[in-house]
Amino acid sequence: MNALIIGQLAVSGALMGLVYALIAYGFQLTYATSKSINFGQGELVMVSAFFSLTLLDLGVPYALMVPGGLIFGALLGLLVERTGVRLALEEKSEGWVLLTIILGLFFFSAAENIWGRDDRPFPTPLSQNPVQVFGIDITRMEISVAVGVFAIMGLIELFKRRTLLGKAFEAVSADRDAAELMGISATRTVMLSYGLSGAVAALAGILVSPITTVGPTMASAMILKAFSVAVVAGLDSGFGVVLIGMILGALEGLASFYIGSGWREAPGLVLLILALAVRPTGVFGKAGIRKV
Numbered sequence: 001m002n003a004l005i006i007g008q009l010a011v012s013g014a015l016m017g018l019v020y021a022l023i024a025y026g027f028q029l030t031y032a033t034s035k036s037i038n039f040g041q042g043e044l045v046m047v048s049a050f051f052s053l054t055l056l057d058l059g060v061p062y063a064l065m066v067p068g069g070l071i072f073g074a075l076l077g078l079l080v081e082r083t084g085v086r087l088a089l090e091e092k093s094e095g096w097v098l099l100t101i102i103l104g105l106f107f108f109s110a111a112e113n114i115w116g117r118d119d120r121p122f123p124t125p126l127s128q129n130p131v132q133v134f135g136i137d138i139t140r141m142e143i144s145v146a147v148g149v150f151a152i153m154g155l156i157e158l159f160k161r162r163t164l165l166g167k168a169f170e171a172v173s174a175d176r177d178a179a180e181l182m183g184i185s186a187t188r189t190v191m192l193s194y195g196l197s198g199a200v201a202a203l204a205g206i207l208v209s210p211i212t213t214v215g216p217t218m219a220s221a222m223i224l225k226a227f228s229v230a231v232v233a234g235l236d237s238g239f240g241v242v243l244i245g246m247i248l249g250a251l252e253g254l255a256s257f258y259i260g261s262g263w264r265e266a267p268g269l270v271l272l273i274l275a276l277a278v279r280p281t282g283v284f285g286k287a288g289i290r291k292v
Contacts (some may be wrong), residue, residue: 003256008136009253015142016211017249018149023203023226024241025054025153026197031235032173033186033193034089038080041201042223047107048073048198049205049214050115053122057110062125069206070199076107077198081191102164111216119215126210145207152203153238155195156196169193221265228268232275234282244271244283 022046027037028180038044052069060068084099107149126144130137160166172189180186205219229248232241251267259266275282 004135005257006254007134010250011136011138012142013249013251013253014246015138015145015249017229017245017247017252018145018242019204019208019245020222020226020229020248021093021241021245022153022200022207023222024147024230024245026200026204026231027195027227028198028235028238029156029200030190031151032189033176034085034168036085036089037100037230037235038077038085038104038194038197039097039100040080040084040102040107041197041226042219043107043111044073044076044080044198044201045078045205045208045219045222046214047111047214048202049063049122049209049218050111052202052206053120053209053214054115056123065205066206069202073198073200073202073205074195075198075204077196077201078191079103080198081194085190085194086187092183107217115216115278116180117216119218122214124210137146141210148203148207149242152200154201154240157238165192173229225265225268228272230282232271234284237282237284240284242284 007086023041026041031037037199051072052065055065055068056062080103084103084201085096088095088099108163124141126140128138128139131143132138160169168179168184169189169192171182171184172186176186179189204222205214207216208222225248226245229241229245232248233244248268252264255267256264
């Protein structure tokens with residue numbers, strides 16, 4: 001087998017895997033502050049992509065569509081937190097699991113009724129001509145995926161480490177009870193985490209839509225892969241989700257070529273099973289000590 005072909009498949013798959021990593025990073029943001037995740041995150045990706053496409057159809061410039069889509073995604077994240085998560089957390093129940101699933105189904109139904117069931121192309125101002133790097137063709141859309149993923153993750157990490165509000169985020173992540181004793185509002189911090197998670201989901205939708213098209217089911221497979229990435233990497237490692245996401249994407253590309261496209265999903269399932277069996281806290285996760 002030509003090494004160049006293997007490299008092409010691995011690189012293209014790894015760049016696609018960054019989208020899984022970005023969605024998994026959204027899981028991490030909410031889990032850090034509330035030990036909860038939004039099981040309707042895929043629907044946030046999809047609805048935000050549809051909204052962004054609508055902005056383009058209305059003549060909004062691409063440079064304004066992106067921040068508009070991110071704000072819309074953040075608002076959706078806040079809606080999920082307020083209606084599906086807050087009350088369950090206050091009552092210290094696991095009701096947020098079912099409520100976020102129900103909200104996801106609601107968003108899915110709303111998208112079908114508003115935008116229809118057909119997949120639609122997502123225009124992009126980027127040229128379709130690939131760029132060659134060491135003989136491997138990389139499209140400008142794939143480059144934009146990498147730039148977008150690292151940019152937003154870098155900005156959020158910088159925000160968490162360099163700003164007062166970000167330090168509150170870190171404090172609640174470390175010990176919610178202690179943070180509240182220091183005067184930090186855990187409720188507002190959880191709201192912030194869900195808003196950021198929604199914005200991350202929106203960016204994932206904007207980045208992947210020109211590659212996959214926009215449709216009600218566009219995120220169905222991606223969300224399962226993203227969840228696998230989050231579990232395998234560990235729900236407290238931003239670097240881990242990037243690395244595992246790229247590895248999973250590369251394995252998918254190679255598996256679909258060597259074994260067949262029907263086996264494309266197999267690597268993610270195998271990684272998930274191995275992680276749960278061998279290291280439930282994730283490859284980069286930290287084992288916690290619980291007092292009983």
